[in-house]
Amino acid sequence: MDETRDERAAVAVDAPPGALVFARDLVKAFGEGEQRRVAVAGIDVEVRAGEAFGFLGPNGAGKSSTMRMIGCTSPATAGVLRVLGRDPAVDGSQIRAGLGVVPQEDSLDGELTVRDNLVIYGRYFGLPWKECRSRADELLEFVQLADRRDSRVDTLSGGMKRRLTIARALVNRPRLLLLDEPTTGLDPQARHVVWERLFQLKRSGVTLILTTHYMDEAEQLCDRLVVMDGGRIAAEGSPRDLIATHSTREVVEARPADGETARPAEVLAPLAQRIEVLPDRVLLYTDDGDATAAAVTHHHHELNLASVLVRRSSLEDVFLRLTGRTLVD
Numbered sequence: 640m641d642e643t644r645d646e647r648a649a650v651a652v653d654a655p656p657g658a659l660v661f662a663r664d665l666v667k668a669f670g671e672g673e674q675r676r677v678a679v680a681g682i683d684v685e686v687r688a689g690e691a692f693g694f695l696g697p698n699g700a701g702k703s704s705t706m707r708m709i710g711c712t713s714p715a716t717a718g719v720l721r722v723l724g725r726d727p728a729v730d731g732s733q734i735r736a737g738l739g740v741v742p743q744e745d746s747l748d749g750e751l752t753v754r755d756n757l758v759i760y761g762r763y764f765g766l767p768w769k770e771c772r773s774r775a776d777e778l779l780e781f782v783q784l785a786d787r788r789d790s791r792v793d794t795l796s797g798g799m800k801r802r803l804t805i806a807r808a809l810v811n812r813p814r815l816l817l818l819d820e821p822t823t824g825l826d827p828q829a830r831h832v833v834w835e836r837l838f839q840l841k842r843s844g845v846t847l848i849l850t851t852h853y854m855d856e857a858e859q860l861c862d863r864l865v866v867m868d869g870g871r872i873a874a875e876g877s878p879r880d881l882i883a884t885h886s887t888r889e890v891v892e893a894r895p896a897d898g899e900t901a902r903p904a905e906v907l908a909p910l911a912q913r914i915e916v917l918p919d920r921v922l923l924y925t926d927d928g929d930a931t932a933a934a935v936t937h938h939h940h941e942l943n944l945a946s947v948l949v950r951r952s953s954l955e956d957v958f959l960r961l962t963g964r965t966l967v968d
């Protein structure tokens with residue numbers, strides 16, 4: 640489907656000082672007429688220098704489309720966008736020179752060695768060979784791949800490839816690093832290694848913008864985030880504030896042994912401030928998990944419950960509250 644670009648009036652807008660990304664009423668649509676599909680439906684975003692900012696939402700929420708506009712690889716259909724203080728429609732190549740981009744799909748050259756992938760990427764930015772090589776070695780230390788520097792990329796694990804992609808995005812010493820679902824498809828250990836490197840980058844002053852549909856990733860990494868659904872922003876804030884605003888302190892999860900949640904829901908509803916009935920479990924929102932769990936357990940036999948557990952509220956609960964759906968369907 641072709642990308643369309645509406646005629647935009649030139650708008651004289653300056654991003655506020657300290658905002659590395661500034662968007663007002665930003666729209667991305669694909670196709671025309673009856674085929675027109677709005678991926679991003681007019682969002683406002685401001686990302687400040689030094690923070691880790693997240694777009695959290697399920698598949699199809701519009702996260703990647705937003706990232707591609709910020710990364711200057713896909714033009715906005717309408718609205719205002721400033722990245723590193725510039726307009727992507729005018730200064731795309733200057734902006735790209737100051738950005739690091741980690742795309743959702745690894746686009747490494749599998750037939751080249753680990754080190755050569757970085758060296759050649761450095762050449763795209765016009766760095767002299769010598770500097771490309773020393774920067775490659777420095778970055779391979781940083782992403783803990785120095786011992787694999789002469790291996791062909793197609794012999795690496797998924798986690799190693801992702802770390803190499805992050806290293807590649809850092810070749811030009813960007814102030815702003817864009818990461819589209821940086822740990823999707825990685826096992827838990829590989830995810831933690833990536834997270835740890837991202838923390839390190841943040842400590843060194845790099846601004847991070849990432850998309851994710853993992854609520855634990857958003858909670859771990861992001862200072863601030865927006866919850867996206869259907870191309871719109873449903874809520875914005877720090878993970879802690881979002882949970883405090885949109886959920887209770889704790890959640891009791893009751894799983895019926897027979898998988899039938901409708902019947903328990905009637906009995907459980909009075910025991911909590913709010914309940915959500917999912918296909919396989921009932922969630923009871925409460926500020927006192929132990930007391931609610933005890934009350935639920937009281938009905939244990941009557942309801943034929945397989946398990947009752949108490950946990951803290953998470954961004955998953957925020958998403959469910961705001962959209963009526965779980966993050967990963």
Ligand SMILES: Nc1ncnc2c1ncn2[C@@H]1O[C@H](COP(=O)(O)OP(=O)(O)OP(=O)(O)O)[C@@H](O)[C@H]1O
Nearest residue numbers: 640669676678696697698699700701702703704705
């Ligand atoms: N090139 C395109 N042509 C037509 N529709 C598109 C195109 N790219 C994205 N879309 C549609 O726009 C909507 C948002 O997609 P987008 O990839 O931005 O979502 P996302 O939140 O990043 O999800 P995912 O995690 O699956 O990438 C989806 O409905 C998608 O099908």
